[in-house]
Structures are given as C-alpha cells and as structure tokens.
Amino acid sequence: MPAYNEAGTVSVIIEKVLAQPCVRELVIVDDCSSDDTWRVLQQLADGDPRIRLHRHEVNQGKGAALRTAFRHISSPVTIIQDADLEYDPAEYTRIIAPIVSGAADVVFGSRFIGSEEHRVLYFWHSLGNKFLTLLSNMFTNLNLTDMETCFKAFRTDVLRQLRLTENRFGIEPEITARVARHSPRLRIYEVAVAYHGRTYEEGKKIGWRDGCRAIFAILKYNLRD
Template sequence: MMMSLPPVPSHIRGRTPLPLDEIVLSVLIPVYNERSTIETILDAVRAVPIRTQVICVDDCSTDGTREELQRLSAAGKIDVLRLHEVNRGKGAAIRTALAASTGNVVIVQDADLEYDPADWSVLLAPIVDGRADAVFGSRFLGGQHRVLHFWHSVGNRVLTTFSNMMTDLNLTDMETCYKAIRGDLARSLTLTSDRFGFEPEVTARLAQAKARIYEVPISYAGRTYAEGKKIGWRDGVAAFWHILRASFTR
C-alpha cells in the first residue's frame, strides 16, 4: 500500500507535480561501524509504503558491519551494495551511492537510528505536489526530539547562519541529514567533499542551481558519543571551510 498525500490542485500554476505512484525513492545509506543498528534501520526503511531503491555503501567498517551488510543484501533487504576498500568519509560514501541511484527522488538515510523513515511522507509532500525540487527536514521547527547537548545545537545554528549568509537562503537546519532531492537534480550537482562537508556543499550547490527548497519539521533522536555518535568539534570547525569553499566554487 502506497502512502497517501493530498491531491495537487490542477489550477495552481508554476508547479511540477511528481505523482506519488510514479516515485521511486533512492535511499542513500552511508555506513561505517553500525553493525548493531543497520538491520533495524533497513527494516524501518522497508516498512515505508513507497517504492524504494535501497543503496548501502560500507565505508570500510571494522566492526563486522560489512559482513552484516552482505548477509542483508543476500536476504533481499538491500538493492545495491557498494564496498569502499579504504575509509573515505561520509561524503564519499554518499557520492558512491548517488552515482548508483536511478530513482526520481533521492534521500540520504543515516544508519544510526537518529532519523526516522516514518517522516518521509512529510519530506516528500512538497516534491509530490510540485512546489519543491529539494526538501530539508529541520530538527528545529518543532518536531519531537531527544534532549541532548546545548552546545551542539548552538554550533548547528552558527553553521546554518554562516551558510545562509553565503547562499542567501533562510534555512533553520543546514546540517540535517534529511534532504530529499529530485533525482535528476541531485545527480547533476558537482560534489567533492569526503567527510561531513557534504551538508554545506550540497546546500550551496542547490542554491547555485536556483533549486526550489522547502523545509519541514522532523523528529530527531540524537545519540551521545557513548552510543556511537561520530561527528566531533573538528568537523564543526572544518565545516566553516567547506561552506566557504562551496560558496566560491561551482
């Protein structure tokens, strides 16, 4: 059964609807040392009533994740599995997955259970009804979220503000993982960042492409470092460089 969304008024001009029954959602899942969560997130992905192309890229995991992914692929839970022979970073894994994608919409899905595929219907709605080319899921627009680190939220807002200054957008959460993008647009973007620079880079590229961007509220269940969170303060500092570099290159 497909998820249901409101019909698009035919008289509204300037929209480019994408009928829900024609959507194939390429789910790009970069994976590094997530053996304990990968099957759970794949089950959640497969539970969403929409046609998907599930693409997992193992970024040279060392905890048994690779073997678990191979088992899940053999069981039919993964459509495309790519294996990096050296650890190259999240951005590189997303680029590998994007290159293998064929869906008319793509979305990045972290493997760590912080983001819930149940939110996809909200993310996809502006694309389905033709208002948007890309939709960002904001953790700061009122969705349910786990209460965690104050300074992380401050850092996110500072980076988002700096990104907005460079791109002339008014986003509330540039660093969000959940970015749904029309597939042909996503595959046309020039992306080079290997680690966590993917987020500011793809945001800058969408702004440069004059994409119609919407934001919607999503839920968020952040992890602590003890639970396996990987991004650190060095990545936050590096993000300023990635924002500048992406803003002045094309």
C-alpha cells in the first residue's frame, strides 16, 4: 500500500484490508506525507503484527513507494492496494483466484468490464483511461480493458523479476509493459472490480501531467525493449 497524504482514509482502508482472511501481511510505504498519515500508521501498526511500515525521507511518488514495498514482501501472492477508498479489499479473494488456482501469473482488476458498482464521474478521465489502455495494448499486443487499474495482483516471484524503475504514475504502464514482455510469457487474467472513484474535493490528485507521463512511459518501456 503506497500512502501519500491519505490521513482521511488510511485507517478505514487498513481495517478493510486486514479484515480479509487471505491477508497475511500488509506492507505500507508512507511517501513522506506532510499530513497526519505517518502518525496514524504508527498507531495502527502497534495494534496488528501483520502491518509492516516503511517511510521515504522525501516524497518520490507512487512508483517509488511500490518499489520500496515490493522489496519487503514475504507472501507468495501480492496485490497493490491504494490508500484511498476507491477500490474494495472485499474483492481480493475473487481477484487472486486465478493465481491461487494456478491458472494465472498476473491478474488485473478491471473497472471497465462486468456488472460491479461504478461511481459515475469524470467523462474526460474515463476517455483518458481508455486511450492509455488502447495505446498500451497497441504496443504490448494484450487485450486489456484497464491498464491504469490500481488492482494488480502477482505471483510474488514473478513480480520480483520485473526490474521496475518508474517513480511516479508511469509505474502502471511500466508494470504492464514488463509483464507483457516477460520471457517466458506470463499468463495474464482480468477480473471485473467495482470502482468508487473520488472527486478532487475528496482528495483526487491525479492530473493531466500524469496522463502525459503515462504516454511517455508506454512509448519508453515498449519501444526500448
């Protein structure tokens, strides 16, 4: 769980994560939050031995927070969970099912398939998301429906082989490109997930610059290799 200035949601989401029977450990990286996030995290960590805390001395971005977290995982299956309330941990069992059954190496939770609940929000964001997924698919030759989803689950041994380098939101297209280009070929699945998107007033931070960086990352990690 990467966490940056999420004091308003982090305790609720952690409670939901730890309520899932399949969760053995929760590795959280505070990305040098300037609000109360770190203090809240320390309090919660005292109450549950499954919580493992790490903190960056300077803010580096979601990608950097994930890369730090990935170095500290000891469980055989890993799922990325944002520290806001947009994605629901109650879906973990369904998301990791293809990995647990031995069918998949990687699972993407897609917000754009299935009949799960989706909050109706920004049109231009959804168009941007679809465009980035389309562009990524054109280079990777995968038929994903939601490249930018937070809910990505992995066999942890496979995750360790990905050699990730991005610090900020370029990490999503980088993960996708590395997964697509992995040799031997990985078995990638999608599972429909609900999405409770938030507004900028509620804390949404992502903006058009992140979209530009995503385009750059799609080109970089697919063309370079």
